[in-house]
Amino acid sequence: MAEELSETPKDVDEAVADAGEQPIKQRKNGLYPALSDELAENMTQGWADTELHDLQPIEQAAETAGRRAALSARFPGERLVVPAGNLKTRSNDTEYAFRSSVEYAYLTGDQTEDGVLVLEPTEAGHEATIYLLPRSDRENGEFWLDGQGELWVGRRHSLAEAEQLLGLPAKDVRELAGALAEATGPVRVVRGYDAGIEAALADKVTAERDEELKVFLSEARLVKDAFEIRELQKAVDSTVRGFEDVVRVLDKAEATSERYIEGTFFLRARVEGNDIGYGSICAAGPHATTLHWVRNNGQVRSGDLLLLDAGVETHTLYTADVTRTLPINGTYSPLQRQIYDAVYEAQEAGIAAVRPGAKYRDFHEASQRVLATRLVEWGILEGPVDRVLELGLQRRFTLHGTGHMLGMDVHDCAVARTETYVQGTLEPGMCLTVEPGLYFQADDLTVPEEYRGIGVRIEDDILVTEDGNRNLSAATSTATTASSGATSPTNSAPSAATRRPT
Secondary structure, eight states: OOOOOOOOOHHHHHHHHHTTOOOOOOOTTOSOOOOOHHHHHHTTSSOOOOOOOSOOOOTTHHHHHHHHHHHHHHSTTOEEEEEOOOOOEEETTEEOOOOOOHHHHHHHSOOOTTOEEEEEEETTEEEEEEEEOOSOOSSSSHHHHSTTSHHHHOOOOOHHHHHHHHSSOEEEGGGHHHHHHHOOSOEEEOOSSOHHHHHHTTTTOOHHHHHHHHHHHHHTTSSOOHHHHHHHHHHHHHHHHHHHHHHHTHHHHHHSOHHHHHHHHHHHHHHHSSEESSOOEEEEGGGGGSTTOOOOOSOOOTTSEEEEEEOEEOTTSOBOOEEEEEETTSBOOHHHHHHHHHHHHHHHHHHHTOOTTSBTTHHHHHHHHHHHHHHHHTTSSOSOHHHHHHHTTTHHHHOSOSOOBOSSSSSTTTTSOGGGTTTSBOOTTOEEEEOOEEEEOTTOTTSOGGGTTEEEEOBEEEEEETTEEEETTTHHHHHHHHHHOOOOSSSBOOOGGGTOOO
16 A cells, blocks of 8 residues: 655645645655655646536436425424534554445435535525535645545545536535534534534534434435335345355355355445445354354354345445345255244245334234244243243344344434334335344253254345335345255255245
8 A cells, every 4th residue: 555745845734724724644654754846846737627527417316305305394494414424544544435424325415525415594495505525636735645635545526526416506615614613593413423513513503403303314214215216126136146146155165264255245245336235244053143243254064054144235325134044055954944944934924014004013023923933832932922922032032123124224214213113104115124033042051952053044125015015135045046056855945936045
């Protein structure tokens, strides 16, 4: 990785200061101790004009405008401030890959660091402006001397280009904090992303009012529009191909570790999408009983199960969330198949309960009843089943809820009010996961020894439709079945029609 230049001439830093900008960051132990005035002057000259003209609006521009209109209607007469967030340091002078705040991306379609959306109240509603870093300055040397300059991290859009793409007036974000500090009237800000913006508003906002803004933006995402549904399907389709990739290389994973599986899926996510939507869970053998096993450093053994929970995130930040539990050697043992069938039956019951007008909790309760029934039948829990469910005794082996909302966050709409989410009613356009599981811990002495260390989860992404639901990820089974070539009718993975993996 290249080292930045260590120092800039005094006149360059003075020019930056005079322009009201931060001094260019300098490296203490760089190999160039100084920068001559001649070189500084040379670097300001001889560059072609690369401004982009006649850009087309981003695909979701109409949707983001509608979302801003809904936000404006909810908070009339108030200034609303929604930051994208800033880069976070990974170590010393390297940063984590930036991912903008969901609220900002949802309202603008933009994903650049340091951006801020501001809705200024007017008599007619609000005037929206997006504040961004302009292109690197060629006059003061920022573009090649600063660690975030164009020659170091790539070209940014100019403010004029951003206006064409996003359908919003764009201004220099470096002017915003000062302007906000002088602003009067009621203000709300989405907290947790930009400390500088929050500091500028410290004496103007309250935690309670800001929370109301964040809750509204979370609930606004409960029902997906047509663009969002297309993006979710795109994420799922790439995820299907990622699962197929993994099935093809299970022999290589056996020779290495769970990390081979993680890397294989990650390749698909980066080639077809923005990234993985969350840390991939590549849990082989007893690791499948750890719900969020993301260390992925364990062995992959023939005869064990692989629980793969992974999702591709699209370039617009919508993620899939799919889980399959696969026999590593292509064949379930009788007990593995028994446990798998119970989880599959529970998932079928849960999916059948997803329909408009149903209570959100219905799919969870339907799945849990199936699992509790099987645990009683196997003698692992003492019935009757109603008693088990009333006391929650099945949770020792089912552990988690049966699903969650899905969208730009893998656990989407997380700060929505309980009465509109968990206690709410399903509507067309909602997208959620249905993911029952059974987990028998390796050290659980309350179950027969042969159960210990087996974990099974099956998860699909379900869209609520006008007349029921649509399984966005049903094709995952087709992909994994086709890849494996399993043919045994008894213990191998069942057909693709049942969504069961190989």
